[in-house]
Amino acid sequence: MYFWSKSCPSCHANMPHLQKLRDEYGPKGLEVVSVHRPMGEFDLDEAKVLEVAKELGITEKLIFDNDHSIGDELKVDAWPTYFLFDKDGKVRRHAKGQFGVKMIEQALIRLFDEEGNVDEAREKEKEKSPEAVTESFPLSF
Template sequence: MKLREQMPELTGATSWINDEVTKEDLVGDKATLIHFWSVSCHLCKEAMPEVNDLRDEYDDQLNVVAVHMPRSEDDLDMGVIEAMAMGHDITQPIYVDSEHKLTDAFENKYVPAYYVFDKEGQLRHFQAGGNGMPMLRKRINRVLGEE
């Protein structure tokens, strides 16, 4: 995705965990952080406490949605995905993307990956990799400060 592009529709999930949300639920009220992760991704597990801190700290200003992007056949087991979500306190809605429909819509190739959208649903920041949480927080603050 390119900066300023509109958030894709959140359709095509093979399953949802915790709650199901639509683009319409997210756009118009708050900024949104969509983060891609995988059960087989060590960096994702390391970053999850910081993602959860962002979710909790900005609860009234920021929507947070997790997207589980499988990297191999081993990542398709719903029991493993659900156990990992519970074990890592992922309480936000989780879009399970076993068919890579949302992954393709985002043109995403990485886990972890983070997409920050403003409240109008425009992409304002993208980053990938396990490091850079201070930068992600800075970009979220910038988007929130504009609203």
């Protein structure tokens, strides 16, 4: 899940890298959700957001967080912000800002091993870092 805004230059710059990850890990089970979180009233026109999403190549599910309720629940305070959830809905990693997508990529590499065995990769990650973030967020959208 990633939070972006149509008027965020870093969001636009990171999109090709994010799409590369989506295309590489999608066949292994990664599901990507795009959440448009407006930076201001100038970002509220959903038709314009859809137009920009198309230009950026966003093909995954797109959710509008115009009232910031989803982002507030996850304590999103920057654009872009990325969350990596495991199959049980636990946050495995979150990152924000211009370099956030690279941090998420490293977490994806740990989560998905060479064969795409999520459970085995998860066990390897626990062995390396037992204090890894496993906070759960009950989302209701």
